[in-house]
Amino acid sequence: MAEQLVLEAFVGAGSAGSVIASRLTENPNYKVLLLEAGGDENSISETPAFTLFLQQTDLNWKYKNEQVPGACLGLKEKVHFHDHSLKWIHHKLTNYLCLFSFQSCLLPRGKVLGGSSTINYLLYVRGNKRDFDGWANLGNYGWSYEEVLPYFKKSEDNENPVYARNERYHSTNGNLTISDIKFKTPLSDIFLRAGQEFGYRIGDYNAENQTAFAPLQIFARNGTRCSTSKAFLHPTIGRKNLDIAKFAHILIDAESKRAYGVRFFRNGKYHDVYARKEVILSAGAANTPQLLMLSGIGPKNELKKLGIPLIKDLPVGFNLQDHYALPLVFLTDKPITYTPSRYNTILTNMSYDIYRSGPLSVPFGIEATGFISTKYQDPKLDFPDIQLFLVSASAATDAGKFTLKLVEESKAFKEVNAKYHFVPIPMCPNAVPPSDEYLDCYMRWYTTVEHHLSGTAKMGPHDDPTAVVDPELRYHFLLILLKFNLNFRVYGISGLRVADASIMPIVTTGNTNAPVIMIGEKASDLIKNSWKNA
């Protein structure tokens, strides 16, 4: 039998949700229940170098993708979603996005306090000014770069003294510790020098201009991961107005055609909770659309096929976006890359245990990044279309001519005899490396995705038929119902919001964790303002 609890609001506990729960409960009058399907972080998730192993653990939802033509062709395993609504979302959207799609690639998502910020690669990248101006130009008032910049700064505690002095862009007062990586192989400097040789500046890619090569800035405090759980939820311990229910699974009960609560299954029982103010969904770009569809909010024909009674026909899931990546391997005959014998030694382990530095403090060997424009983008725009990552045992590439040049023609890389390590692709026997044909084939068969799922509950103005939430992150259908049925206010139902990576109309230029945290900060203010005025 369901238990009845009465609470003011409840959210999911990922990158955005942790921020919102923490910010809302700064006001002792707001009582928040935070529901999270996963449990606590652990010592593996704390250690940056172990980040890849997390995908094999229960801290990951372990989704995989539907097969589609054109990508992930080399991955044999077919995908099985237990849940039909989720299966449909990925199937539909991978068809929609062609090259940004995948066939049976892994789709890791954090199932733990802090969500994907607890299992990600820790890279701190805000995106490009034009990303947010672009959102605003689509009709999303309040989301231009100048309007979101204060929210990036609000979260930030940047430990790099040079960056921190640039107060227009950076801050040292926020919850999230952002630090430079504490260890690098010689390849890191070689990569930066090679970038310089080709005219790129070395410097901050999160400030005035994004086009640059730079050592990584990461979400890390004292050499350990600074997830949104650590940054925003740990400091709330002791707050009486925040309850965190771990291992809970949210189901929206939408029988009465309005969002008034959540049903979740925990400890063998169903529990119903009712929100006196709002239901806030921050379940991420895969699970937020799933929960909406299970609640009857989604594409009419698909809900019909699945036998889910329709509440509102909305293009939930149609805008799924991600970045794809192409890992290319280079070889050098100099003893400078990560190998277990060089970097996984008693000494390196002790250096992490004692000083929280050394190779274990580097996320998966990623030491530096570079934002560059290919021939398809006007370099004067400072709107790069390729992000390079130097992983000190291989290198990411632009899938085109630049990284060929960077490694084989720059003096810096020549000094260490770096050479592409081309593997033959049996499926494309006539493709000669490093031709475009070879790289095209490589990308389609050995596709890697960047895990930046976003856009599945797209934010847009009221006249945008592809939008799911409005610029204040509320569902369009609630606004329409409010307009015609004032009883919603009488019953104290002020709405249903989404605040996570799902709302991005267009994915940002770079990694998505920092923008999602910004979304959480801005959503918190939008929610507080609307509650104040209610």
Ligand SMILES: Cc1cc2nc3c(=O)[nH]c(=O)nc-3n(C[C@H](O)[C@H](O)[C@H](O)COP(=O)(O)OP(=O)(O)OC[C@H]3O[C@@H](n4cnc5c(N)ncnc54)[C@H](O)[C@@H]3O)c2cc1C
């Ligand atoms: C492997 C990996 C590497 C990445 N690397 C980087 C990187 O280096 N830098 C970067 O900027 N970005 C990176 N990203 C992307 C970034 O981490 C995400 O964009 C961001 O964390 C998404 O935040 P979110 O709030 O939308 O969702 P999430 O952080 O995924 O949060 C959703 C939360 O909701 C919970 N939830 C979902 N469904 C339910 C349910 N039914 N009931 C209860 N709880 C539920 C989940 O368990 C999860 O905790 C990476 C992502 C992954 C997966």
